[in-house]
Amino acid sequence: MKLPESPHLRLFLRRLALGIGLAVLFTWLALRQPQGEDARLLHEEFLAMGTIVSISLYLGEDQDRADALMALDRARDELMAYAQRWSAWGDGELGRLNQRLAEGERVSIPAALQPLFAQAAQLTHASGGLFDVRIGRLVEIWGFHDEAHYRSTSPDPATLDAAVAALAQAPMLDAAPLAYGPAPAVRFDFGAIAKGDAADRIVASLRAAGYANVIVNAGGNLRAAGRRGARAWRIGVRHPRPNREQRVLATLNIDGDEAVITSGDYERYFEADGRRYHHLLDPRSGQPARGLQAVTVVAPSGALADAASTAIFVAGPQRWRETASALGVDQVFVVDADGRIEVTTALAPRIRFADDAAVTTVR
Numbered sequence: 001m002k003l004p005e006s007p008h009l010r011l012f013l014r015r016l017a018l019g020i021g022l023a024v025l026f027t028w029l030a031l032r033q034p035q036g037e038d039a040r041l042l043h044e045e046f047l048a049m050g051t052i053v054s055i056s057l058y059l060g061e062d063q064d065r066a067d068a069l070m071a072l073d074r075a076r077d078e079l080m081a082y083a084q085r086w087s088a089w090g091d092g093e094l095g096r097l098n099q100r101l102a103e104g105e106r107v108s109i110p111a112a113l114q115p116l117f118a119q120a121a122q123l124t125h126a127s128g129g130l131f132d133v134r135i136g137r138l139v140e141i142w143g144f145h146d147e148a149h150y151r152s153t154s155p156d157p158a159t160l161d162a163a164v165a166a167l168a169q170a171p172m173l174d175a176a177p178l179a180y181g182p183a184p185a186v187r188f189d190f191g192a193i194a195k196g197d198a199a200d201r202i203v204a205s206l207r208a209a210g211y212a213n214v215i216v217n218a219g220g221n222l223r224a225a226g227r228r229g230a231r232a233w234r235i236g237v238r239h240p241r242p243n244r245e246q247r248v249l250a251t252l253n254i255d256g257d258e259a260v261i262t263s264g265d266y267e268r269y270f271e272a273d274g275r276r277y278h279h280l281l282d283p284r285s286g287q288p289a290r291g292l293q294a295v296t297v298v299a300p301s302g303a304l305a306d307a308a309s310t311a312i313f314v315a316g317p318q319r320w321r322e323t324a325s326a327l328g329v330d331q332v333f334v335v336d337a338d339g340r341i342e343v344t345t346a347l348a349p350r351i352r353f354a355d356d357a358a359v360t361t362v363r
């Protein structure tokens with residue numbers, strides 16, 4: 001197929017392909033079901049936050065299908081507005097704040113952004129700086145903010161080192177941030193927490209509208225509530241190095257109200273000189289974090305699970321357990337560079353791994 005001329009359209013198609021690849025794998029198990037049982041399962045899928053977002057709900061006995069479809073449309077609109085607000089490189093509230101920071105101004109943090117800024121500050125503190133939303137400038141230097149700018153070589157070391165040093169000098173966020181800066185080296189990027197937080201919000205607002213059985217999948221960041229009719233929602237976690245035989249590494253049921261969120265080195269990356277350079281950066285070095293292929297966190301809150309999966313990934317094989325405890329998450333599994341799995345005792349009893357997976361349970 002010949003690619004279209006317009007760079008925007010090309011970018012859109014590339015994103016679509018990436019998003020479909022991710023989303024389909026995750027929803028596959030959640031939605032696959034015996035025939036004839038479909039009628040009460042409604043589904044809406046769209047492009048947002050650089051990925052495919054899908055929202056599904058399971059209708060109660062007395063609930064009207066047309067009303068539910070309208071509720072799904074409202075949820076989509078809400079998510080699109082959220083995505084715009086939190087885009088680091090767009091022209092929403094966060095994008096404009098970043099613009100002013102880049103111009104050397106001190107900025108006040110809009111009220112609507114304050115709660116997630118405060119949560120991010122707390123998580124940065126608890127993770128010892130492994131999760132850090134001030135990281136946008138480093139992400140930009142690598143080109144991971146935008147598929148159109150993916151690099152094929154690592155960035156100039158001097159540029160990267162200067163940006164790392166400037167970030168280390170920049171002020172930390174206050175515990176309850178009302179203003180920030182001046183800090184022209186900082187660009188706020190909520191990419192490691194916003195998809196989980198957005199999923200929390202969608203579940204909450206659908207529930208407030210009377211829909212208790214919901215599943216939201218934002219590019220592999222899953223948040224579910226209630227049940228899928230007679231049984232629990234079933235989640236499949238993608239294999240970080242899938243092949244023909246094995247695309248799903250693990251499955252688990254969600255019965256209640258939980259998020260299952262994965263950070264992996266396969267979501268955005270390029271390869272050069274036989275190495276993989278991916279989008280999960282260690283803020284201390286500016287380099288992609290080494291040693292793990294994927295981290296999955298199961299927790300009641302999508303925002304927490306999302307930020308924690310990123311921090312635990314950056315912590316690496318030696319330090320992931322202490323980082324998980326510091327963040328207050330106990331249901332975690334990690335896949336190391338050789339594909340070996342370590343799963344916590346809290347998650348092990350309820351998750352099922354592929355038959356040939358090498359799994360160790362750890363405290």
Ligand code: ADP
Binds near residue numbers: 310
């Ligand atoms: P994904 O967005 O692929 O689901 P994550 O939730 O782990 O994965 O978020 C990764 C994104 O977060 C990156 O694309 C980047 O924008 C940003 N990011 C990268 N490294 C960090 C970090 N150490 N702390 C906070 N955000 C990060």
Ligand code: MG
Binds near residue numbers: 263306307308309310
């Ligand atoms: Mg994350």
